[in-house]
Amino acid sequence: MSFNVHFRDKNLSPIWHKVQRGERLTLEDGLAMYRTHDILSLGKMAHFVQQQKSGDAVYFVLNQKIEHTNICVLSCKFCDFATKKGRPDAYEMTTEEILGKLTPHIHEVHITGGMPPDWPWERYLDIVRSISQRFPNTDVKAFTAVEIDFFHKKFKLSIEEVLKQLKEAGLRTMPGGGAEVFSERVRKLLFNQKIGAKTWFDVHKTAHRLGIPTNSTLLYGHVETLEERIVHMIKLRDAQDETGGFLTFIPLAFQPGDTGIKPKNQFTSAIDDLKTIAISRLMLDNLPHIKAYWVMLTEEVAAVALNFGADDIDGTVGGEKIAHDAGAVSPMSLAKDQIIKIIRDAGKIPVERDVYYNPLNVYSDNVIGKIPYLNSIPFYANFEKRQFKMLPVAPRRMGMLSERGGIDAGPFSLVDYLRQEDKLELMGWCIATRDQVKSVMLFSKEGWADLQGKKIGITDETTTSVKLLQVLLEKKYGVQAQFERLHSGINDYSRFDAVLLIGDEALRRNKYGLDGFELVYDLAREWYEWQKLPFVFAVWACKRSLAYTTKTELNDLLSRSLSASEEDFLAGALLSGARIGLTEKETQEYLAGFNYRLGERETEAMGAFGQLISEVEGMTSSKEAIWGE
Numbered sequence: 039m040s041f042n043v044h045f046r047d048k049n050l051s052p053i054w055h056k057v058q059r060g061e062r063l064t065l066e067d068g069l070a071m072y073r074t075h076d077i078l079s080l081g082k083m084a085h086f087v088q089q090q091k092s093g094d095a096v097y098f099v100l101n102q103k104i105e106h107t108n109i110c111v112l113s114c115k116f117c118d119f120a121t122k123k124g125r126p127d128a129y130e131m132t133t134e135e136i137l138g139k140l141t142p143h144i145h146e147v148h149i150t151g152g153m154p155p156d157w158p159w160e161r162y163l164d165i166v167r168s169i170s171q172r173f174p175n176t177d178v179k180a181f182t183a184v185e186i187d188f189f190h191k192k193f194k195l196s197i198e199e200v201l202k203q204l205k206e207a208g209l210r211t212m213p214g215g216g217a218e219v220f221s222e223r224v225r226k227l228l229f230n231q232k233i234g235a236k237t238w239f240d241v242h243k244t245a246h247r248l249g250i251p252t253n254s255t256l257l258y259g260h261v262e263t264l265e266e267r268i269v270h271m272i273k274l275r276d277a278q279d280e281t282g283g284f285l286t287f288i289p290l291a292f293q294p295g296d297t298g299i300k301p302k303n304q305f306t307s308a309i310d311d312l313k314t315i316a317i318s319r320l321m322l323d324n325l326p327h328i329k330a331y332w333v334m335l336t337e338e339v340a341a342v343a344l345n346f347g348a349d350d351i352d353g354t355v356g357g358e359k360i361a362h363d364a365g366a367v368s369p370m371s372l373a374k375d376q377i378i379k380i381i382r383d384a385g386k387i388p389v390e391r392d393v394y395y396n397p398l399n400v401y402s403d404n405v406i407g408k409i410p411y412l413n414s415i416p417f418y419a420n421f422e423k424r425q426f427k428m429l430p431v432a433p434r435r436m437g438m439l440s441e442r443g444g445i446d447a448g449p450f451s452l453v454d455y456l457r458q459e460d461k462l463e464l465m466g467w468c469i470a471t472r473d474q475v476k477s478v479m480l481f482s483k484e485g486w487a488d489l490q491g492k493k494i495g496i497t498d499e500t501t502t503s504v505k506l507l508q509v510l511l512e513k514k515y516g517v518q519a520q521f522e523r524l525h526s527g528i529n530d531y532s533r534f535d536a537v538l539l540i541g542d543e544a545l546r547r548n549k550y551g552l553d554g555f556e557l558v559y560d561l562a563r564e565w566y567e568w569q570k571l572p573f574v575f576a577v578w579a580c581k582r583s584l585a586y587t588t589k590t591e592l593n594d595l596l597s598r599s600l601s602a603s604e605e606d607f608l609a610g611a612l613l614s615g616a617r618i619g620l621t622e623k624e625t626q627e628y629l630a631g632f633n634y635r636l637g638e639r640e641t642e643a644m645g646a647f648g649q650l651i652s653e654v655e656g657m658t659s660s661k662e663a664i665w666g667e
């Protein structure tokens with residue numbers, strides 16, 4: 039990926055050097071970016087980071103907003119939505135009315151609202167529980183930290199207990215609202231009855247500890263200073279270092295409406311919006327996603343933001359009221375086709391997602407799956423994209439998307455390839471180990487023999503490693519354990535006797551350890567010591583139906599990448615290694631442990647593994663066994 043930026047503002051050059059080296063940006067860097075007039079260079083820097091994190095993907099979700107009531111005990115100056123009980127505009131929705139607004143095709147329901155003085159706790163739980171039961175495909179993202187803190191005080195339950203009960207009722211994630219600006223000065227001016235930064239972070243960190251990922255926001259464009267915006271981002275970055283539980287950051291452009299804070303029609307400028315998106319992408323180096331919330335930005339600005347660092351455009355957003363009551367000029371909801379068009383027009387891949395950002399459907403041609411782990415870097419080092427678009431995706435998801443026709447080629451997890459052999463054509467490359475892997479690891483409280491009947495948390499990211507674990511347990515060690523899939527995102531590992539992790543997460547934990555799990559097993563080493571064979575984790579394959587010329591071009595690109603000298607990919611690999619916490623030597627040793635060409639020994643290993651899978655599944659052929667998972 040070649041990225042040249044020709045700066046008009048020389049103050050941005052040192053920042054660009056840091057960005058390329060993956061170094062952290064400071065408050066001063068943030069302010070220099072806000073001060074710049076060189077808006078396109080700023081956008082290009084943010085786009086560079088966006089490409090590294092999400093490739094060409096832009097995520098959207100089929101979602102519906104539920105604002106269950108506008109009655110609120112608070113009176114925040116910037117809010118035109120809230121009202122008091124008894125006023126003519128006050129409304130309250132029953133659970134049945136809420137259910138009536140949903141349809142089975144919606145993947146996310148976003149619930150926030152006012153805080154009425156008289157609703158019992160059970161009413162909130164009933165809403166979450168009823169939606170989860172009636173619409174099992176709809177994930178519930180509900181209640182801001184302000185509402186959680188309100189429940190805690192009103193119902194005399196700890197924050198942890200409130201969240202636990204909501205999680206049990208079906209809450210999946212929390213929205214990022216209520217953060218406003220983490221500044222006491224602004225809080226006193228605009229929302230002095232509302233929680234401050236400390237409580238907001240307490241609630242979010244507690245949620246992360248309980249395995250509930252959350253979003254984050256910044257309300258900008260009112261009375262805050264630029265410094266307050268950057269300090270806000272740095273506080274979020276620090277919290278993310280601690281918990282890793284934030285999924286996305288959403289800069290919310292202030293809608294003046296009748297708030298009296300700004301003249302009615304004085305919206306933020308498009309330049310300010312794009313700068314804020316780009317700067318947040320650059321400052322928040324540890325957040326996976328940046329959302330261009332079209333409802334507050336307008337569709338036009340959101341569309342441009344997709345090349346200024348944003349990789350998420352929220353969704354169809356049926357039923358939004360908070361922004362529209364404050365004068366937002368955007369439509370009330372967008373059709374799925376319209377969202378797909380906006381994303382395509384920006385030159386990106388529209389990726390429909392669930393609440394955790396797992397991709398569900400891809401709406402583009404010539405999509406190459408990219409395994410987002412360090413060991414796959416050599417494939418893409420010299421890969422000019424030409425007609426192809428890159429979708430970073432965990433191996434198991436790549437397999438699922440391919441089944442729906444959404445991926446044209448990529449390094450498929452072995453089991454996924456075997457499942458789809460009739461649709462996929464093998465290309466001569468693979469990800470195979472020699473005698474160890476270091477990134478497919480079982481972290482255990484017990485030795486192999488003592489895992490009989492024990493509960494093992496298994497990675498959500500691949501099926502091949504899970505099958506390998508099953509084969510090792512049953513055929514090598516003669517034990518049977520219970521497997522429970524971890525969900526992607528944050529997990530509470532402590533309730534398991536062992537956990538199987540893969541990729542960069544496993545590599546990091548292999549180096550630094552996983553608290554509470556003393557024993558660490560490398561699955562490829564276990565396999566090698568037993569079978570004296572390499573292990574093939576993934577094979578490159580493309581759709582059989584792909585045009586001949588496209589296949590040839592892809593083959594050329596890959597072979598050029600793999601025959602490139604180490605120097606060509608080393609800089610990128612070292613940077614990725616450093617992000618995981620590896621030294622240069624460790625990164626080089628790690629990569630040297632892989633073989634990327636599918637040779638005779640690898641083919642033999644694939645056959646041996648297929649045979650063992652069929653034996654553990656009690657099937658006559660490996661094909662049947664793999665399908666019968």
Ligand code: V47
Nearest residue numbers: 116117213214215216253255257290291292293364
């Ligand atoms: O916290 C209130 C803001 C937020 C105004 O998590 C206003 O995916 C602009 O948080 N102008 C609620 N903003 C909305 C929110 C959100 C939206 C979309 C996605 C997600 C997510 C979260 O709206 C409030 C407040 O900061 N807000 N009034 C206004 N006049």
